[in-house]
Amino acid sequence: MRRYLPFAIVGAVLLITAGGALLLYRSKSGAPLKIATGKPGSEPAHIRGAANARITLEEFADFQCPPCGFMAATLLKVEHDYADSLRVVFREFPLAMHPHAMNAACAAEAAGLQGRFWEMHDMLFQNSMSWGRPAPRQSEPNATPHYVPEETAASVRVIFEGYAAKLGLDVERFRKDRDSEQVKERIKLDQERAASIGVDRTPFVFIDGVQIPFAQLGEKELRGVIDAALSGQTPAPPPPSPTPAPSQNPASALPPNSAPAAPASPASSPK
Amino acid sequence: MNNSEPVPELSHPWLDGLAALLSLGGLADSIYLTVTHLTGENVTCVASSGCSEVLRSAYASVGKIPLGAFGALGYFVAFSLATLAAFGYPRARTFLAVVVAGMLATTLWLLYVQAFVLHAFCDFCLLSAGLTFSLAALVAAGYLTRRKHPTAVERAPLPES
Numbered sequence: 181m182r183r184y185l186p187f188a189i190v191g192a193v194l195l196i197t198a199g200g201a202l203l204l205y206r207s208k209s210g211a212p213l214k215i216a217t218g219k220p221g222s223e224p225a226h227i228r229g230a231a232n233a234r235i236t237l238e239e240f241a242d243f244q245c246p247p248c249g250f251m252a253a254t255l256l257k258v259e260h261d262y263a264d265s266l267r268v269v270f271r272e273f274p275l276a277m278h279p280h281a282m283n284a285a286c287a288a289e290a291a292g293l294q295g296r297f298w299e300m301h302d303m304l305f306q307n308s309m310s311w312g313r314p315a316p317r318q319s320e321p322n323a324t325p326h327y328v329p330e331e332t333a334a335s336v337r338v339i340f341e342g343y344a345a346k347l348g349l350d351v352e353r354f355r356k357d358r359d360s361e362q363v364k365e366r367i368k369l370d371q372e373r374a375a376s377i378g379v380d381r382t383p384f385v386f387i388d389g390v391q392i393p394f395a396q397l398g399e400k401e402l403r404g405v406i407d408a409a410l411s412g413q414t415p416a417p418p419p420p421s422p423t424p425a426p427s428q429n430p431a432s433a434l435p436p437n438s439a440p441a442a443p444a445s446p447a448s449s450p451k
Numbered sequence: 452m453n454n455s456e457p458v459p460e461l462s463h464p465w466l467d468g469l470a471a472l473l474s475l476g477g478l479a480d481s482i483y484l485t486v487t488h489l490t491g492e493n494v495t496c497v498a499s500s501g502c503s504e505v506l507r508s509a510y511a512s513v514g515k516i517p518l519g520a521f522g523a524l525g526y527f528v529a530f531s532l533a534t535l536a537a538f539g540y541p542r543a544r545t546f547l548a549v550v551v552a553g554m555l556a557t558t559l560w561l562l563y564v565q566a567f568v569l570h571a572f573c574d575f576c577l578l579s580a581g582l583t584f585s586l587a588a589l590v591a592a593g594y595l596t597r598r599k600h601p602t603a604v605e606r607a608p609l610p611e612s
Contacts, residue, residue, distance in 0.1 A: 186540070190531045193475070197478060197523075197527065201486060201523075245493065245507070247491060277493060277496075277503070381491055394489075395490075
């Protein structure tokens, strides 16, 4: 009996592990697809693509989230190839876990007020590795010889001003706009829309109002989804009641790890 | 003493048992990382500040397979071998050493990538690194403290004087 006991233990652990992994995976991704029918979000929305496009892709993203950066690069290629049939809507969803995400969202919205949202959007994502590293926490030793100094909130704002200048924006106006109530309100409205339709991570993508699972956001998979939508095979709508009820407080509908960032406080902004 | 007495224990089974427990911890950590990678969940760090930078970097997967899946496989094999070793399968201990050496080399490479390429660390990766270092220490301790197998001469009964 003792001879077989270790094999029994290993087999039991294998079964428990496989079952646990499956349950965890289902609990995190197995939720029914969501439909984007919540609050409207900021208006006018940021839209790129043909006005009469057959398909609308709505993305909730955070400029400091690395997968959103990959997604932006993928979307650029996809948008190019489906120029006549795809329209992309961008929604702000800066996460609290990314310390510069709100600043970046404000910068993009401020550029939008001068009609250059998408240019700033692309610039922020393309350069996110240079500005997106968060400042070290207090507990971290920052005197390590090879430790690369990360950007602080103030230096990130200066970097964004550089982007604004590069894009030919009125930098003085850009500085004022990014701290304006108008910009904060737009971000808040997008966050409220996100909360109302159960967006809890980034990037979070809907095509024609139906959530596209994260596993299908690679370029090849996304093209497959778009092709299917163009041929009339839309993803199956979810059963009723998977989405949380619209909430006045967007953070209340989200798990703590994914709480959207609070609007940047003027106190944290360099003058 | 005669030849029918059991052979003295070659190593400390509790070291193998501890190695099995540590492997289980690593297995859980790796599975969590694999699942979050596949579902696209944003992982929040508590002690460090670069979870998403590390876990969403180009180094976080090999092709389409998350690195965590390889880690889970490694930890499961280590767990199996440590369990077998704890129950007295001596060859399992040798294979365990080989597997743990491979895991240690991978861990050192990943720590290098975090420190000097990505300039960001993630809690779950550091936890895994700590577990692998501990596993390596246990395996090394097992070898260093292992008693030699008694030779036939040593096991022969002493002549009566």
